[in-house]
């Protein structure tokens with residue numbers, strides 16, 4: 508996903524769900540009584556959710572929000588589009604095996620919306636989040652466990668014509684796709700790392716795109732393979748994805764809208780207090 512302008516024009520679902528996350532789960536966050544909180548936003552993308560929602564809804568006493576992303580193109584767009592004294596954008600791959608020193612024990616809260624399904628090594632990502640938190644810090648994230656496009660990629664990647672462009676398709680499918688015990692499996696990862704008060708919830712949600720063109724735009728904008736396909740074949744490739752959407756009943760005859768069911772994994776967890784951590788170590 509390296510086209511911030513296209514992304515910015517179609518990201519209605521991620522915005523809707525970021526607002527839902529804020530409305531339904533923000534009251535769990537342990538804001539510092541005297542303010543000065545530092546907040547890390549992972550996978551900030553074009554920066555719209557960081558600026559328009561996160562910055563808007565955190566308490567006014569928050570000191571700084573640091574939006575991070577693995578894509579330099581996204582960061583450049585975010586930096587050019589959103590400036591505020593309480594906002595910074597930085598480059599970070601949350602799946603890195605060596606978290607840069609400056610992130611260790613720095614943040615009071617970590618937030619992330621619609622990013623972590625891109626990360627196959629969930630343990631590494633949540634270890635990095637843990638390491639970036641101060642004692643008593645907390646994390647609130649939402650990302651896709653299931654999404655119709657994951658199965659569609661699976662099917663299309665087996666077709667001879669498209670196989671060469673989609674050999675690594677699994678990298679772009681949530682690690683929880685087709686997992687029947689996502690909540691418990693994810694909880695185990697977090698408990699093993701050392702998180703406390705772990706809550707993992709898979710919520711079934713739907714989004715209705717008003718017409719076929721809107722769904723086609725989404726299919727195109729979030730597709731990681733399309734750039735590898737020669738331009739002359741791209742329309743045919745997207746047609747194939749649309750046909751598969753129809754076969755799977757997402758696009759119904761005689762109705763304009765396209766109904767997309769999906770599962771959102773919502774995770775809230777805390778790092779222990781300094782006293783608890785010291786006692787555990789002793």
Ligand SMILES: C[S@@+](CC[C@H](N)C(=O)[O-])C[C@H]1O[C@@H](n2cnc3c(N)ncnc32)[C@H](O)[C@@H]1O
Nearest residue numbers: 521550551552556576577578600601620622625
């Ligand atoms: C769908 S966008 C979500 C953007 C924003 N959070 C929102 O809610 O609109 C996902 C973002 O995650 C970023 N991303 C993917 N893998 C990442 C990683 N390993 N570390 C940091 N960011 C990553 C992508 O570059 C992309 O900008």
